[in-house]
Amino acid sequence: MPAAKLTTTTVTVLGVVAKGHRHGFDIMDATGLPSGTVYPILGRLEDRGYLRSSWEDQAVAQGRRRPPRRYYEITPTGKVALGEALRGLQELQELAGPDAAAKPARSR
Amino acid sequence: MPSPGYRLCVFLVSLAAFIVPGWRRDSWRREWQAELWHGFADANTRFGSHSQAELMRRSLGSIRHAVWLRARDWRFDVLAQDLRYAVRTLRKTPAFTILAIATIALGIGANTAVFTLVNGLLLQPYPYREPERLVRVRAVDLESGRRGNMSYPDVEDLAAGARMLENIALADREPYNLGGGGETVYVQGGQVSASLFDVLGTQPLLGRTFLAGEDGPDAPRLVVLGERLWRSQFASDDDVIGREVTIDAEPYRVIGVVPAGGGYPGEARLWVTVRFDPAAQRRGSRWANVIARVNSDATIAQAVAEVESVASALAQEHPDTNSGMGMRLVGLREERTSDTRVASLLLLGVVGALLIVVCANLAGLMLMRGARRERELGVRAALGATRLRLVRQLFVESALLGVVGTALGFAFAVWAVALAVARSPVAVPDWVNLQVDGRVAGFTVGAALLATILSGLVPALRIARSDPNQAMKESAAQGNGGPSRQRGRALLIVGQIAVSIILLVAAGLMIRSFRGLSSIETGYDTTNTFMMTTAYADANYAAGEQRLDFYRDARERLLALPGVEAVGGIAQPPLRGGWSLTEFEVDGLELAPDDPLPMAFLHVVTAGYVDAAGVSVVRGRALVEGDGAEEAAEAAVVNRMFADEYWPGEDPLGKRFKFTFMEADEWISVVGVVENTKQRALVDEPTAEIYYPYERWASFYSRMTWVVRTAAAPGPTIAVAQAEVRALDNDQALYDVMTLRDAVNESLMGERLTAFLLVAFGAVALLLTSIGLYGFVAYSTAQRTHEIGIRMAVGADAAKVLRTVLTSAVTLAAIGGAIGLAGAFAMSRAMTGLLFEVSPSDPAVYVAVAVLMAAVAVVAGFVPALRATRVDPLTALRDE
Numbered sequence: 001m002p003a004a005k006l007t008t009t010t011v012t013v014l015g016v017v018a019k020g021h022r023h024g025f026d027i028m029d030a031t032g033l034p035s036g037t038v039y040p041i042l043g044r045l046e047d048r049g050y051l052r053s054s055w056e057d058q059a060v061a062q063g064r065r066r067p068p069r070r071y072y073e074i075t076p077t078g079k080v081a082l083g084e085a086l087r088g089l090q091e092l093q094e095l096a097g098p099d100a101a102a103k104p105a106r107s108r
Numbered sequence: 109m110p111s112p113g114y115r116l117c118v119f120l121v122s123l124a125a126f127i128v129p130g131w132r133r134d135s136w137r138r139e140w141q142a143e144l145w146h147g148f149a150d151a152n153t154r155f156g157s158h159s160q161a162e163l164m165r166r167s168l169g170s171i172r173h174a175v176w177l178r179a180r181d182w183r184f185d186v187l188a189q190d191l192r193y194a195v196r197t198l199r200k201t202p203a204f205t206i207l208a209i210a211t212i213a214l215g216i217g218a219n220t221a222v223f224t225l226v227n228g229l230l231l232q233p234y235p236y237r238e239p240e241r242l243v244r245v246r247a248v249d250l251e252s253g254r255r256g257n258m259s260y261p262d263v264e265d266l267a268a269g270a271r272m273l274e275n276i277a278l279a280d281r282e283p284y285n286l287g288g289g290g291e292t293v294y295v296q297g298g299q300v301s302a303s304l305f306d307v308l309g310t311q312p313l314l315g316r317t318f319l320a321g322e323d324g325p326d327a328p329r330l331v332v333l334g335e336r337l338w339r340s341q342f343a344s345d346d347d348v349i350g351r352e353v354t355i356d357a358e359p360y361r362v363i364g365v366v367p368a369g370g371g372y373p374g375e376a377r378l379w380v381t382v383r384f385d386p387a388a389q390r391r392g393s394r395w396a397n398v399i400a401r402v403n404s405d406a407t408i409a410q411a412v413a414e415v416e417s418v419a420s421a422l423a424q425e426h427p428d429t430n431s432g433m434g435m436r437l438v439g440l441r442e443e444r445t446s447d448t449r450v451a452s453l454l455l456l457g458v459v460g461a462l463l464i465v466v467c468a469n470l471a472g473l474m475l476m477r478g479a480r481r482e483r484e485l486g487v488r489a490a491l492g493a494t495r496l497r498l499v500r501q502l503f504v505e506s507a508l509l510g511v512v513g514t515a516l517g518f519a520f521a522v523w524a525v526a527l528a529v530a531r532s533p534v535a536v537p538d539w540v541n542l543q544v545d546g547r548v549a550g551f552t553v554g555a556a557l558l559a560t561i562l563s564g565l566v567p568a569l570r571i572a573r574s575d576p577n578q579a580m581k582e583s584a585a586q587g588n589g590g591p592s593r594q595r596g597r598a599l600l601i602v603g604q605i606a607v608s609i610i611l612l613v614a615a616g617l618m619i620r621s622f623r624g625l626s627s628i629e630t631g632y633d634t635t636n637t638f639m640m641t642t643a644y645a646d647a648n649y650a651a652g653e654q655r656l657d658f659y660r661d662a663r664e665r666l667l668a669l670p671g672v673e674a675v676g677g678i679a680q681p682p683l684r685g686g687w688s689l690t691e692f693e694v695d696g697l698e699l700a701p702d703d704p705l706p707m708a709f710l711h712v713v714t715a716g717y718v719d720a721a722g723v724s725v726v727r728g729r730a731l732v733e734g735d736g737a738e739e740a741a742e743a744a745v746v747n748r749m750f751a752d753e754y755w756p757g758e759d760p761l762g763k764r765f766k767f768t769f770m771e772a773d774e775w776i777s778v779v780g781v782v783e784n785t786k787q788r789a790l791v792d793e794p795t796a797e798i799y800y801p802y803e804r805w806a807s808f809y810s811r812m813t814w815v816v817r818t819a820a821a822p823g824p825t826i827a828v829a830q831a832e833v834r835a836l837d838n839d840q841a842l843y844d845v846m847t848l849r850d851a852v853n854e855s856l857m858g859e860r861l862t863a864f865l866l867v868a869f870g871a872v873a874l875l876l877t878s879i880g881l882y883g884f885v886a887y888s889t890a891q892r893t894h895e896i897g898i899r900m901a902v903g904a905d906a907a908k909v910l911r912t913v914l915t916s917a918v919t920l921a922a923i924g925g926a927i928g929l930a931g932a933f934a935m936s937r938a939m940t941g942l943l944f945e946v947s948p949s950d951p952a953v954y955v956a957v958a959v960l961m962a963a964v965a966v967v968a969g970f971v972p973a974l975r976a977t978r979v980d981p982l983t984a985l986r987d988e
Contacts, residue, residue: 023143023146024139024140024143025143025146025147025158025166028166034165034166034169035165035166035167035168035169035170035172035173036168036169036170036171036172036173037169037172038169039169039170039172039173039176040172040173040176043173043176043177043180066142066145066146066149067138067141067142067145068138068142069139069142069143069146070135070138070139070142
């Protein structure tokens with residue numbers, strides 16, 4: 001999969017998944033992005049192979065009498081892509097100078 | 109403890125789930141429900157991070173998510189999977205694919221090419237402001253209805269008297285020698301009044317157009333260039349404004365450039381103003397071509413009535429010149445397109461017919477293919493493919509064929525239009541825009557879509573309707589449709605045959621007509637002759653003497669060239685669009701007061717012309733050097749028609765006539781009679797002709813066309829002859845260099861092109877139809893292999909099988925043929941105007957077409973029929 005340029009929002013989502021936010025609503029909480037944005041991004045990242053998803057263990061869920069969730073986690077390729085994207089953002093920050101420096105993305 | 113909020117959100121998600129593609133709907137719903145469950149569960153605890161409103165908002169996002177998934181699914185699915193599959197299946201049947209693509213390309217290509225031409229000539233608006241208000245004002249002889257030019261005093265009175273004409277302009281076509289750097293070129297120009305561009309409402313690209321008062325004898329010499337001339341001759345240079353150029357050796361200043369198509373007459377590439385003295389104009393001298401703009405608050409009908417009343421007032425005021433004369437308004441657009449309208453509409457009809465054949469053929473092909481694939485589709489349906497999915501698959505296949513075919517067809521169209529322009533017998537008028545534009549593209553896409561939907565979707569729907577179980581159960585031999593489907597295909601074939609017959613009849617009529625035209629006696633001997641035209645520049649040869657010297661020298665030089673047998677000049681070469689009809693009076697011929705004066709074509713020639721053009725002398729002699737000398741007696745040569753009409757049974761030599769427009773009343777003696785020739789058009793009836801020495805009117809005629817007869821093929825002499833004339837005076841433009849034979853052929857170019865297109869279309873239609881018929885018979889025979897096998901097993905012989913199969917082909921051809929012949933008979937009447945000495949119901953054409961179609965049907969049926977007779981009964985039966 002060629003490393004196409006990732007948008008800031010995509011990098012944000014990828015980043016919070018890497019930090020351990022594993023399911024849909026949690027990722028929304030972490031990023032502050034609406035569900036209609038987050039899910040398509042998750043889908044796209046999965047298509048690219050940056051994320052993979054799996055269902056919570058059925059037995060565990062049943063044991064706690066709740067429906068199993070779908071968990072997302074970052075893949076090794078995803079980590080590489082994230083690192084590259086963050087470096088790119090950092091360079092951008094340096095270029096723009098401390099005055100213009102703003103957080104590239106909102107995080108918790 | 110499900111809360112109402114939770115239930116509402118879950119309901120929303122389960123609604124949105126319908127949008128999600130089926131294959132992931134379940135997991136999608138589970139994911140969303142789990143998230144919501146947890147969200148609401150948390151919200152109900154003290155540590156809950158979400159309000160119910162926030163969760164509600166999130167559940168709304170599920171719709172966007174679902175739509176996104178559906179869109180992605182369609183993108184991936186249709187374009188990757190269906191397309192890949194379509195390419196694969198199409199490649200597996202190359203014969204079908206090539207045939208289908210070629211069919212579409214041919215239909216679309218022919219359509220677009222002809223539509224571009226028709227669009228350019230008929231549909232496209234002119235770049236003028238409100239073109240529907242532009243009219244040409246013509247003088248009309250109320251008795252004969254003949255239309256002609258106006259006299260200047262009449263124009264002035266019209267301008268003063270007609271309130272409803274906003275503005276009037278004179279606009280005559282006039283050729284010019286344009287010089288100023290390099291070789292002098294010959295250019296068609298407009299000699300116009302200063303008001304022309306105001307009448308047209310044309311805005312200049314650069315600089316300005318003429319201002320009021322910039323015409324007349326004392327006006328400055330200014331020129332407005334047309335865009336094409338500016339691009340070709342002045343390299344699109346913006347600095348051209350203010351530059352000096354020479355026009356007919358006079359210095360002119362360039363004041364502006366007008367966009368292509370923004371001027372009038374359409375052929376003009378530059379415009380200068382008229383320089384005559386209004387006071388010297390006589391009412392009887394009608395030479396002016398007049399255009400006018402009708403006031404925006406008047407209707408055209410009102411303007412027509414007003415102009416007629418002005419004309420009748422003038423007729424009463426000036427009975428000597430204007431009695432019996434009226435004025436007519438002709439819409440500029442009608443005027444311009446009337447020549448080509450019939451041919452263009454015919455071609456459009458023909459193209460429509462071809463499109464029908466193309467669609468029918470495609471539909472036949474697709475139906476056949478669809479029938480053959482019924483089992484495959486049945487299997488796919490049984491394995492879980494929805495009907496929508498199958499229809500979509502087939503749609504993608506036909507769309508793919510459509511797109512590839514359309515692209516090829518478009519390329520073909522662009523090429524064909526370029527070819528048509530390059531081969532056009534006349535300069536394409538400036539206002540015709542033959543770019544393939546958006547509308548043409550739209551037409552093409554529309555036609556392609558129609559063809560695709562007709563050919564692809566109808567069979568696709570039919571397959572989708574069929575019961576997959578049934579399709580699976582049927583054997584390959586039976587699976588290609590019941591009798592109704594067979595009937596549908598037969599109907600398509602019959603339709604194709606009928607339309608093809610109509611096309612072939614039209615083509616046949618046109619060929620007959622064209623052959624008639626080609627065999628017309630022109631009166632010239634066109635072997636080993638060529639011609640070239642010189643246009644002199646006024647300033648250099650203002651005096652007739654100098655001009656005469658130039659032409660005498662030119663003729664002598666040309667005559668001295670090796671291999672040249674005869675040289676003669678004529679002011680208006682035959683069949684090149686120029687002619688003069690003149691009135692004359694015959695000595696001793698009394699006319700009744702109401703009789704019109706006799707008219708004749710006037711050929712103003714140098715000595716040697718009759719020899720050079722190969723016109724045979726019937727009696728007496730041709731004009732010779734010295735006949736035009738001032739001191740010589742007035743002498744002329746007439747044609748056989750002239751002599752037969754005015755001196756029947758008498759010796760015409762020594763008989764006399766005179767031109768009525770000359771003040772001098774000296775009689776002119778006939779010294780010779782020559783064969784009739786064609787001056788204006790090949791189809792003209794023989795008309796009286798007069799050959800008159802050029803020298804006497806040297807000051808009237810600005811151009812001379814040299815006709816040179818050589819001993820052998822003229823090729824090598826042509827270049828030498830041009831160099832010779834240029835060496836004499838390089839300021840004279842030389843143009844229209846061609847053999848006499850080409851000139852005759854070119855005069856038939858329009859008819860030739862129409863005939864060629866009709867024949868091409870007829871041939872294509874016939875080809876497609878025969879392929880369709882062959883396919884139909886071959887296919888239905890293949891389906892009947894089993895039946896034929898049984899028949900042969902129980903004793904039918906090969907001849908009988910052959911007859912059975914052949915009969916089906918011939919029956920179809922006979923039904924289609926009968927419909928087609930009847931249709932052609934009804935529709936060919938519209939072609940009457942295009943036909944020369946051929947009746948639109950010419951029996952020979954109809955018989956020939958019928959025989960041709962019958963032969964094609966027999967051949968198309970024979971091959972599969974023969975194959976049927978080779979069926980081995982054992983194999984056929986085992987095949988079951």
